[in-house]
Amino acid sequence: MKRLFLRVMAGAVMASALVASTTAATAQTKTLKMQATWPASQTLYENFTYFVERVNKLSGGTLKIEAMPAGQVVPAFEVLDATHKKVLDGAHAWAGYWTGKNKTAILFTGGPGGTFGMDYMDVMGWFYHGGGLEYYNEFYQKELKLNVVVFPILPSGPQAFGWFNRPIQTVDDMKGMKCRQTGMAGEVWQALGFTVVNMPGGEIIPSAQRGVIDCAEWVGGVEDLRLGFHNVWKYHYSPGLHENVTVGELLINGDVWKELTPQQQEIIKSAANETFLVWWTKWQRQNADALIELQEKHGVQILRTPPEILMAFIKKWDEIAEAESARNPFFKKVHESQKAYASAVVPYKRSYFPPYSFMANYYFPDKK
CATH class of the missing domain: 3.40.190.10 (Periplasmic binding protein-like II)
Incomplete structure (x- = not known):
């Protein structure tokens, strides 16, 4: 009887521990509600859902994002203000929609003209190695006084005329x-x-x-x-x-961002960068x-x-x-920063990279 009693007690302890562990895991799971500016029918929206899937998997399910298409909570062009006000936890958007607030916004999309001849890798280089991402967050947080953080995520170009x-x-x-x-x-x-x-x-x-x-x-x-x-x-x-090098954005409410653990923040950063590359290659095909x-x-x-x-x-x-x-002045500062970065990388790439048209014309002559 004593041995049976000990077995029962041991089983009960293990069950309690399992329940406690499951409860703790559930309590630690965080869900963010984010809306896109695109209809669900667009592959632009699939960039968003790919990011959501990667965050879920990389976090082991402890950080989840509820993705919503344009208009589900607020109209498409209101997601920035809704994220600031925490009506949404975040948004999947394009900074060019906010030029009515400050025209500097267009420069963080790559801007008309392709930012002095830079291609996508150059523009991402400016974001991560030329001060662009710091300017991007400074623009929203200090120039527009919005409580958001931002990351590049969506390479939706080159676009047709x-x-x-x-x-x-x-x-x-x-x-x-x-x-x-x-x-x-x-x-x-x-x-x-x-x-x-x-x-x-x-x-x-x-x-x-x-x-x-x-x-x-x-x-x-x-x-x-x-x-x-x-x-x-x-x-x-x-x-x-x-x-031709337009870049979409991932917006997150500033308070929501601070509530995330350092690991969860790194998961979001990594998932955004992975989404940028993997989705883009699929999209081009x-x-x-x-x-x-x-x-x-x-x-x-x-x-x-x-x-x-x-x-x-x-x-x-x-x-x-x-x-x-x-x-x-802020437009000028960002524009000059892009030009300075381009002045280094564009001449280098023109010297080292064969023109795309050279091999394209050899194997696939232009029929247009």
């Missing part, structure tokens, strides 16, 4: 057209004669069908295919210079497949953007950026 209802060859061909565009790129097109209309991605096709807009820029490739741009327009031009489908299945004409238009764009952007630098 856009979709049109007729062929274009010059800037004059576009004057008077009503086109969906956003951020400071919209200012460039406005200055060149566009009538610019800003709207979230999910509103573009309905607006086109009602005749509100004549042309539109969204992303290109698979994103545009999923939204059905080919059902409205048949002339698709690329490349563009308005978002999806874009390649999408262009084939757009042409062969839907009869879309994929056309090369005339160099004259690209040159007009970059020159006008330089004028606008110079004017903004003259009246906005």
